[in-house]
Amino acid sequence: MHNYLDFEKPISDLEGKIHELKKLAQEDQSIDTSEEISRLEARARDAMREIYAQLNAWQKTQVARHPQRPHFVDYANALFDDFTPLAGDRRFGEDAAIQAGLARFRGQSVAVIGQEKGHDTKSRILHNFGSARPEGYRKAIRVMEMADRFGLPVVTLVDTAGAYPGVGAEERGQAEAIARSTEMCLNIRVPIVSVVLGEGGSGGAIAIATGNRVYMLEHAIYSVISPEGAASILWRDSTRAKEAATNMRITAEDLKALGVIDGIIKEPVGGAHRDPEQVITATGDVIAKALGDLSSLSGDAVRAERRQKFLSIGRNL
Amino acid sequence: MNWITNYVRPRINSMLGRRDVPENLWIKCPETGEMVFHKDLEENKWVIPASGYHMKMPAKARLKDLFDGGIYEPLAQPKVAQDPLKFRDSKKYTDRLKDSRAKTEQEDTILAGLGKVDGLKLVAVVHEFNFMGGSLGIAAGEAIVKAFERAIAEKCPLVMFPASGGARMQEGILSLMQLPRTTVAVNMLKEAGLPYIVVLTNPTTGGVTASYAMLGDIHMAEPGAEICFAGKRVIEQTIREKLPEGFQTSEYLLEHGMVDMVVKRHDIPSTLARTLRILMKKPANQTANAVQPIAAAG
Numbered sequence: 146m147h148n149y150l151d152f153e154k155p156i157s158d159l160e161g162k163i164h165e166l167k168k169l170a171q172e173d174q175s176i177d178t179s180e181e182i183s184r185l186e187a188r189a190r191d192a193m194r195e196i197y198a199q200l201n202a203w204q205k206t207q208v209a210r211h212p213q214r215p216h217f218v219d220y221a222n223a224l225f226d227d228f229t230p231l232a233g234d235r236r237f238g239e240d241a242a243i244q245a246g247l248a249r250f251r252g253q254s255v256a257v258i259g260q261e262k263g264h265d266t267k268s269r270i271l272h273n274f275g276s277a278r279p280e281g282y283r284k285a286i287r288v289m290e291m292a293d294r295f296g297l298p299v300v301t302l303v304d305t306a307g308a309y310p311g312v313g314a315e316e317r318g319q320a321e322a323i324a325r326s327t328e329m330c331l332n333i334r335v336p337i338v339s340v341v342l343g344e345g346g347s348g349g350a351i352a353i354a355t356g357n358r359v360y361m362l363e364h365a366i367y368s369v370i371s372p373e374g375a376a377s378i379l380w381r382d383s384t385r386a387k388e389a390a391t392n393m394r395i396t397a398e399d400l401k402a403l404g405v406i407d408g409i410i411k412e413p414v415g416g417a418h419r420d421p422e423q424v425i426t427a428t429g430d431v432i433a434k435a436l437g438d439l440s441s442l443s444g445d446a447v448r449a450e451r452r453q454k455f456l457s458i459g460r461n462l
Numbered sequence: 463m464n465w466i467t468n469y470v471r472p473r474i475n476s477m478l479g480r481r482d483v484p485e486n487l488w489i490k491c492p493e494t495g496e497m498v499f500h501k502d503l504e505e506n507k508w509v510i511p512a513s514g515y516h517m518k519m520p521a522k523a524r525l526k527d528l529f530d531g532g533i534y535e536p537l538a539q540p541k542v543a544q545d546p547l548k549f550r551d552s553k554k555y556t557d558r559l560k561d562s563r564a565k566t567e568q569e570d571t572i573l574a575g576l577g578k579v580d581g582l583k584l585v586a587v588v589h590e591f592n593f594m595g596g597s598l599g600i601a602a603g604e605a606i607v608k609a610f611e612r613a614i615a616e617k618c619p620l621v622m623f624p625a626s627g628g629a630r631m632q633e634g635i636l637s638l639m640q641l642p643r644t645t646v647a648v649n650m651l652k653e654a655g656l657p658y659i660v661v662l663t664n665p666t667t668g669g670v671t672a673s674y675a676m677l678g679d680i681h682m683a684e685p686g687a688e689i690c691f692a693g694k695r696v697i698e699q700t701i702r703e704k705l706p707e708g709f710q711t712s713e714y715l716l717e718h719g720m721v722d723m724v725v726k727r728h729d730i731p732s733t734l735a736r737t738l739r740i741l742m743k744k745p746a747n748q749t750a751n752a753v754q755p756i757a758a759a760g
Contacts, residue, residue, distance in 0.1 A: 310692030310700050315710060316718050320671035320691035328645050328677060347629075347638060348672040348691070355642045369629045369638040369669070374696075379551035379631060393634040394547050403546065405635050452649075455642040456607065459600045462543035462636075 150207045152196060156415075159189035193415045200364065202390035202399075206372055208364040209343045210306075213418040215425060216275075217244055217261040217302050220342065223425045224432075225250055225257060234283035237317060242273040242309070243281030243353075245288040250300065251433055256292035258285045258353050259302030262343070275344075276309040279322035282352050286322075286329045293333035296444075298436050301353045304342040306371060308349030323352040330355035331452055334444030338435045340410065340428055341365045341397075342417075357451045358435040359405070361397035362424065363412040367405075368395040405458055407435075491515050507727050516684045516727055518664060521566075521573040521590035524623060528586055528731055534577030537585070537612055539569040540604045547634050555632040562593045570601035571626070574609040576616060580735030580747050585613040589625040589663075589670075596626035598670050599633040603640030606674065610647035619657040619738050624675040628668020641673040648677045657741045661730060662689050662712065662721065680737060681721040682730065683712035689721075 149157040163185045166178040200208065208214070221228050225248035232239045245258040260277060263269030292299050308319055330337055330353065339356035345367030354367075361367060370378070372390035377383040394400070397409045410427050413420035439447060487500040491510040498510055507527055508517040519527075526532040549555040563569065571593040576585050587609045589596035606622075613620040629637040651658050660678030664687035671691050683689060690710040697705065708714045715721045725733050739746060 308691065310696045312697065312701065312705060312709070315690055315692065315697070318676070318718070318720050321676040321720060323672040323691070324641075324645065324674075324676040327642050327673065328649065331642060331645055332649060348641060348669055351638055351641050352672075355645075367635060369634055370631055375631055389551075392547070392549055392551070393631070395635065400635055403636060405639060452646045455639065456646055458639045458643065459543065459546070459603075459636050462546045462600075 148212055150204070150211065152200075152204050152207075153193075155192045156189055156196065159185055159192060163189065190414070197414050197416065201387075202366070202394075202396050203372065203387040205364045205396050206344075206366050206386075206390050208416045209362075209366045211416060211418050212264070214343055215417055215421040216264065216342070217259040217304060218264075219421055220302055220425055220428065221248070221257060221259075223422070224429045225255075228257065231284070231288060234280045234287060236280070236283055238280045240273070240278050240281035240284060241271050242275055242277035242305070243285055245284050247297070250436075251429070253436070254295075254297050255436075256288050256297045256299045257302070258288055258299065259342075260305040260349075260353075262304060273309060275305045276307060276346075277305065277349060278309050278311070278314040279317045279319050282308075282319075282322035282326040285353050286326050289326075289329045289333055293335055296335060298335050298439070299333070299337045299356075300432055300436075301337060301339040301356060302342050303339060303345050303350045303354045303367075305346045305349045306344050307346035308352070320348075323348045326352035327355050331455070332448065334448050336436060336439035336442070336447050337451065338432050338439075340432065341367050341406075342428075346371060355451070355455065357439055357447060357454065358407045360408045360410055360428075360431055360435075361400060361406050362410050362417060362428070363397055364416055365397055366390075366395040367397075367400055368393055403459075404461065489517070492517075509727050514685070514726070516664065516686055518591050518625060519727070520592070521568070521571075521588040521623075524588045525573060525575045525577075525586060528579055528621075528734075529575065529577035530579060530581065534575035534586075537574040537576065537605070537609055539572070539601065540608050542600045542604050545632070546600070546636060547632070549632040549634070551632070558594060558632065566590050566593045568593055570599070570605065571596045572602045572605035572609075574605060574612075576612060576618075579621075579731050579738075582735050582738055582742075582744065582747075583616060583618040584734075584738065585609050585616065585618060585620045586623065587620065588623040591625040591665075594630060596624070596670075597628065597630035597637070598626060598640050598644075599630035599637045600640065602630075603637075603643045606640075606644045607647045610651050613656060614651055614654045617654070617656065619659065619742070620651055621734055622658070622660045622674060622678070623663055624660065624666040624670050625663045626666060626668070626670040626675075628670055638669065641669055644674040645677065648674050652679075657738055659734060659737065661725070661734070662715075663687055665689070667691070667693060676720075679741070682723055682725045682733065683715060683721045684727055684730075685712055685724055687712045689715050 170178040228248040230246035244261045260275040261272045262275035263272040337356035339354045339359045341361040372386035373383045375389035376385040400406045417424040488497045493515045494513045508519040574587045659680045662683040666689045712724045
């Protein structure tokens, strides 16, 4: 069963009719619905193309959070061979909100780090809906440090509403863990390529998204605070999230224009969840190209390039 | 008023008897409710004399108090893009900037100065909380980067006094980008072999804590300061239960290993100087403000 977003009503109406006609044709072989079905399918495709060509920031937020959107695990399974997840921060515990490990990417040894949101109730709880605690960031730090020593490029796949706001997380130094993770990203002498798959939620995202190259999927969002959070602080009214989403400029297109990201990865019409294979392959191609471009740089140069890239952001606006 | 005139103006202002606050202002201690005359409060470095409660200290007063004889060279505020998002909520961001500039006589939240503390040269960076809650945007980020670059050029330590609600939402993603930008600056100083000390003041939260405020070689905190990543309200809404007593205060962070020491405002300059002299392998300052040694605990 497909989950439709509120603005997809015209599409859901048409696809509902198509579904009914198909059922009818199955029940009664004498009725020929094929012509009507193909006519409706064409209309549904047109409606989808039209709607998705002009999604506003709030609609993109909904697509980015779509429950059927491909998550870290889908990318990890499709893009990497021998993906070997590693667990624990060696200090306190394991945090499954952040997945990190070793893998082969198109033949090359790499380290992979990213947030996993989960796809059903059980896995969502296991992964804490993709909101990491300090242990998650400290695991990321550990894996980045190891990647640096072994000369493995790092691929990060970002998808989080934000770092987890909880008592334990605060007590164990959530802020420090994020700061150290960002610092590790900036200091290692191997290339880092980051892709925001869905939500790039503030400090919880930047902690693993400080890469030499940073990309976003077409309908992903990346923001200093969630639209709801911004609305509740700026207007004291979280229902104005739509307005906040627009004003804060959180879409891939916005961030490209502001010079914060390097590129946008096209999604299939109707969003990544309509054709996960296509978007995952496209993401892999972009990562491969970026890693190829960075491979000629020495360790010192790759680090200097990353630092310079971030220092330059906002200087020419 | 620009930054060069700012250098000499405070003295002229005080000679002319110009006051930022009305003569008859009394201030209430948030802890005990005691009323304190503003002059007495200022003279006691914004610490309530009876209760010892540390009020927020204006950035200018902080620099003046820190540096020997109140003398320092203010670092220029770098020119940056204003309102790149053309942002407005209930008010235009440009109007908020105008209001804050009028209120604080500062270009943005960061004030930085180069001077001597107990004879030791250092760069100090202070957030003015009254400027949009000390929030971190492009202007603050760039001022911080430049201050670190200056410390490196001067081969001297940098001391940071954060007081901030976190990232400046009116600058959206560009405010988030100040986290990695300032972190680059911190690391350039560290690689130059120079110390970086953070003195956490009330409040230090959000994106500021998640970057330069938690990356010091040494973390000091003023008593009773609120220091956190996520605010209490957000946490309560998430977990729907009461928070532990003293949660997210300096003392709580000391207990949880996130700061090295809680230091009263009056002791900060001497503690900084003593610590930095050891780190930089400089002899103890025998003259003027000889500091009482701290007895080892236990």
